[in-house]
Amino acid sequence: MSPKVLLGFATALGVWVVMRVLKMGSRRGELPPGPSTIPVLGNAHIFPTRQAHLHHLSIQRAEATQLMYDLLKQPENFFTNIRRYSSSTILSAAFGLRCPRYADSYVSTFYQVQRDQAYIVGPGSTPPLDIFPILKYVPERWAAWKTMAKSIKKVQRRLWHDLVDVIERRVTEDRRQGCFMEEMWDNQEHYNFNREKMAYLGSNLLEAGSDTTAVFLQSFISFITAFPDVQRRAQKEIDDVVGTSRSPTFEDWDSLPYLQAVMKEIHRVRPTTPSLVPHKTTADEKLGQYVLPKGSTVFVNLYGINHDPESFDEPAKFDPDRFLRSEFGTRVGADDTGRRHDMLFGCGRRVCPGMEFAINSIRINTMNLLWAFNFGLCKDDAGNHIPIDLNDTTDGVLLTQNPFKCAVEPRSQRHTNIIRSDYAAARDLFGQFEQELTADEKKY
Template identity: 55%
Template sequence: MPSGLIVAPLVGLLIWAVVRIYMMGSRDPNLPPGPPTIPVLGNAHLWPTKQVYLQFTEWMKAFGDIYSLKIGDQTMILNTPRLVHLLLDQRTAATADRPPIFLVQYINPYNVPLMRHGPMWKEYRRVFREILSREACVAHMPLQHAEASQLMYDLLKEPENFFTHIRRYSSSLILSVAFGLRCPRYKNSYISRFFVVQRENDTIFGPGGTPPLDIFPILKYVPERWAKWKTVAKRIKHHHRALWFDLLAVVEKRISDGKRQGCFMEDMRDRQGRDGFDRNSVAFIGSNLMEAGSDTTSIVLQWFMSMMTAYPEVRKRAQKEIDEVVGSSRSPTFDDWDSLPYVQAIIKEVHRFRPIVPQLLPHRNTEDTVIDGYVIPSGSTVFINFWGINHDPEAFDHPEVFNPDRFIRSEFGTREGADNFGRRDDLLFGSGRRSCPGMDLAVNSIKINAMNLLWGFDFDLAQDASGKPIPIDLNDTTDGVLLTQKPFKCVITPRSSKHVEVMRGNYASARDVFVQFEHELTDSEREYVAKW
């Protein structure tokens, strides 16, 4: 064969390969605009290793309401409630999927919030909607009220440990609902182990925790000696499995002893062997309640307490409102919430000012979609820039200022003339078919504790050795999926002896609720309960 007949196809193949590689990172002209790309990587080299939400917001200023990043197939960033509504809320079937995440499949394939859309996800979500429906959450209110009473009592005893008291509240509540167990103190083996797992999760799933495994799958095959993340992932997987199977064993023993308590996991254990549930899935399904409900609620309440310390004029105004409605002879109840518009405004402003999930969990688009003249291709990953939405100067006056009055002046806290199409108060709980089924339980926890804390305590800045107030740095946060404030100092004092008397009485009365969740306490925990 003449050499030219061989060389020509090879040259053509080489040219095709070079063009193909070059085009891998380029942005198609019908995609939304975005930062300049480079061959192969596209925009992968620009992905920040920390505080992703801040870079998202900078790109929002440069490229507008919707922009694209060429990462893998492609990534779309939505920066307005209008676009979220048009793409995610109105096209729920096409946006119900999550992008594939290798680490989720490796560590906990039963992670429902990040699970791919399919029959298993639908069945799990149906189960969660049953136990966490609005009607079901009414039955959990007495337990929430009792645990909130202990939180106030804990603050009376050890106000300096407020961070751990809040964590105990949220964890004990979810453990009781899910496993029929409560934690009368933070130094509980299950809570301690849970927060170890959570911190490890937040680190490895946060920006920079691993190389871009889902963009460049070949990285999964790098030997462990050169891939520290593999060692971390193995440790997390081991901790996960040990914790959830130990908790399942407690429930199984209770069932075998004929001492059912009526918790969620007892029902799930009954489903084992049917509806697609084996022992693995039953053990891990309880993790979803803990991971979704414990950390998030405690972080919101920690932010709330820091705001009430940093902005005393806001706290005092809220206390005046509560005093007029509740008085000092009793503590607040859920029935008081609707009569406290300024307290409601404070909670809305906390969510706006420091949203705990600044870039909401991503969706995966499964149909080619045209929005605002741009094509959102099938297979695209879609992020909601929740931080950018809440700090948009076009929508909010002085967005970097904590000001609950904005929600007194308008329904969504927005400035006059702002485009509120698609805007809603519960966007922080997700969109479409991926909205959080535990929303009502979380909202009720925030309500009762916010009212209680304002009613019962003053929060003031701590002072240094010279008597100078120590300011709270509201930008001092950890790096991870959740926007978590680093521990800060404040001075917490009860508002009066009358308030103290009521708090002590509430805690004593809560014993009637607690006893049904205390059958498996350790000896040291029983001594702790008896002492206090």
């Protein structure tokens, strides 16, 4: 073979190799859109290399300190105080904006929107448009649900766009906080985001993080109040680890196996999301003797999984000790294949991206609440204790304990003094997230 032929062959081979390398990591046409790729690495260069949730530990602990302070001042309002905590923490992390009072517009408006939205998406609230699409042509004067939907959407959009306005003003005036939504604002073109997408991205963060954390903490208080022996045992464990000279820290969690078991058992008995976000099969799937065709919508019945008598002894019984006897609280010989403690955050590739953030909020607050306060039954006018009905819940997307009364008292004057001291020490950190607050709000 002549040198010219060999040279031509080598050149062609070299060009082919270069083209193949340049295409490696590129996004094929049938794949969904995403950030720009680079040769070989694709999007690997933008994968997170650090645990982002650790960046927010300080504001989570500070907001948890205010929750204790709020319970000192207004113990009867523990339900709304918890909501303020969860919303303010998410707003601080996502928007660089905290809300020190529940009555502040963002928090109260958010929960009103959530209640209205939960109602209208609930079973029977609207006609089955997906089954009978022709119903969408019913005039609004004969379809009250259309009027309600428009009203909810209007309030929603105003709330979400108001929050985006905060980000825009802050960036324009060079008053950045370094929060998530500021970063998204700077990279709108890169992610192909317009203002509407920005608004609803922020709404997803707030909706996913606020309600779920609040619902669990409210359930936590209902259970430890209804089961005083469990409360006292968990308090003793915390006292042995933390003592009374300081409040709990995130580092204490690993030394509290019984409290961990209590948290897991509440998640089992009353999962915040009884049915997980549905998934769709991308191919025919065989499950036992059944075949799920491609395109099937799959719902994960977490409540049913957590109450399966083949897996749990007395599944309806609240028994934290079951998680001390076995890893997943299951009975001897039960098949634990595929079980995870974090299943309530989703399954498959669509696990909640804020899972670690939510877990940290739950941990610091369960420790704080048991360390700082005693929770007991209230009494009626005749002096009789008012029991807590653990079955008094609102079913829907979230399994929510309805408001109830309980007596919340600090465990000692020493605990009270530490709470007040910790709250005062958190003021400097709070100030970083209070640029948009009024003078009256800052007095709180």
